[in-house]
Ligand SMILES: Nc1ncnc2c1ncn2[C@@H]1O[C@H](COP(=O)(O)OP(=O)(O)OP(=O)(O)O)[C@@H](O)[C@H]1O
C-alpha cells in the first residue's frame with residue numbers, strides 16, 4: 055500500500071546552532087521526492103529526524119496521517135526504512151549478509167525467514183548464495199544492493215534514501231538508480247531521496263525541494279530543471295551551475 | 304539453492320572455527336608469539352597432568368632432605384621443609400591458571416558491559432559509570448588489591464576477588480573508547496531502524512566490534528594479574544601455606560636466598576616466563592586481529 059509523508063514545521067537545534075528552520079513538505083503516496091542543497095544544509099538531518107534516529111526536534115511528522123512519534127517502534131520499522139549514503143559504513147563488518155538481513159526479521163518476529171531473505175536478494179538482483187558472504191567480500195555496488203535488500207525485507211511503504219549512489223562510481227550509480235526505479239514500480243514505494251546531483255533527481259524524482267542553511271528555498275517539479283521555471287535566485291543559481299557542469303562533462 | 308539454507312547457526316560455527324584457526328596459524332608464524340603459545344600450552348598441560356608430572360607430593364615435608372641443591376632426585380632442589388620445588392612449581396601452575404582464568408572471566412564481561420553501555424548511551428549514564436571507573440583507576444592496582452585483601456582477609460579466593468575488582472576499569476575504559484568510535488556508524492543506525500533494542504544492539508553490533516581489542520588487552524592484562532597474584536602471595540595476602548603458590552614460594556625462599564639460590568630462582572623464572580609469554584601473546588594477537596589482517600580472511 056502506498057503511503058504519503060507529511061513534515062510540518064520541523065525544527066532542530068544542535069546546541070546553540072539551529073540546523074533546520076521550520077521545514078515543511080508533503081510527499082504524495084507513491085511519489086519520489088528529492089532533497090537538494092549544498093553540503094551542511096540539513097538534508098540528512100531531515101531524514102534522521104523523520105525516522106526518529108534523532109528524536110530531539112519539534113514539529114510534526116506524519117506517515118499516512120499517523121504521527122511518527124506515537125507509532126509503536128515495530129510499526130514504524132515496518133513502515134519506514136532508510137538506505138544510507140555509504141555502503142562501506144552501513145553494513146556491519148562482522149555480520150554476514152545473512153545475519154544482516156535476518157536481524158530485522160528476528161527483531162520483528164517475522165517467520166519464513168529463509169524464503170524472505172532469498173526473495174530480497176532476488177529483488178535487488180544478487181545471487182542468493184551471497185547470503186553467506188561478508189561485506190568485505192562484496193563490491194561497493196553489491197553492498198549497496200544488500201543495504202537496499204535490508205531495507206526491503208521489512209516490507210516498508212516509505213524509503214528514505216540518503217545519497218544512495220554518491221559513494222559509487224558512475225556506471226554502478228546508474229545500475230543502483232535503475233534498481234530503485236524498478237522497485238518503486240513493483241512495490242509502490244514512496245521515496246524521500248537526498249541527492250546533490252540534479253541529474254539523479256531528474257532521473258528519479260517527480261518533485262524536489264531545494265535547501266539552503268536549513269530552510270527550504272523552493273519546491274519544484276522535475277521539469278523545472280530543464281525548463282528553468284525556478285523563481286528563487288538561489289534555485290536558479292544551483293540549477294544553472296549544475297547544467298553548466300553537465301555540459302562541461 | 305534458494306531454499307537450501309534453513310538456519311544460520313549451522314554456518315556461523317565453522318566461520319568462528321576457521322577464524323580461530325587462522326589466528327593460531329598467524330600467531331605460530333612469528334617467533335615471539337610462538338614462544339607465548341608454547342609457554343601457555345606447556346602451562347596448561349602441566350596444570351592438567353600435574354599429578355603425573357610431579358615427582359613428589361608438593362606438600363609432604365621431609366626435614367631430613369631440607370634445602371638440597373638441584374640433583375637427580377630433586378630437579379630444582381628442595382625448600383626449607385624438604386619439599387620438592389619442581390613438584391611445587393608443577394602444582395603451582397594450577398593455582399596460576401585458576402587465578403588467570405577466574406579473573407579473566409570476571410573482568411572481561413564486566414569491563415565489556417560497563418564500557419559498551421556507558422559508550423552507547425552516553426550522557427549522564429556515561430558520566431556516572433566513568434566516574435566510578437575513575438575512582439578504581441586512581442589507585443595503583445596492587446595497592447588497591449592489598450587494601451581489599453586486607454579488608455576481606457588473606458586467602459587465595461579473596462586475592463582473586465581483589466584482583467578482579469581492580470583490573471576491570473581499564474577494560475571498561477577501552478571498551479567505552481571503542482564504542483564511542485562507532486556508536487554513530489550507519490550500521491548502528493540501521494540496526495535501530497530495524498527496531499533492535501539497545502541491549503540487542505550492544506550485544507550483537509557493538510560487542511563484536513570491541514571484542515578484538517578487549518581480548519588483546521585481557522591477554523596483556525594476564526601478565527599483570529600473575530604479577531599481582533604473586534605480589535599478594537609474596538606479601539602473605541594471597542594463597543596461604545602450604546599452597547604451592549609461586550609468589551608465596553619466593554617469599555619464604557627469600558630468607559635462604561644467599562645459600563640456597565634455587566628457592567627463589569625457579570619460582571621467579573616461572574613467573575617471569577609466564578608473564579612474558581602473555582605479553583608476547585598479546586602483542587601477537589594485536590597483529591593477528593588487526594582489521595587489515597582480518598580483511599584478508
Ligand atoms: N550530531 C550533530 N551535532 C552537531 N551538529 C550537527 C550534527 N549533525 C549534523 N550537524 C550539523 O547540521 C548541519 C546539517 O547537517 P546534515 O548532515 O543534515 O547536512 P547535509 O545536508 O546532509 O550535508 P551533506 O550533503 O554533506 O550530507 C551541518 O551544519 C552539521 O554540521
Ligand SMILES: [Mg+2]
Nearest residue numbers: 097098099216
Ligand atoms: Mg548528508
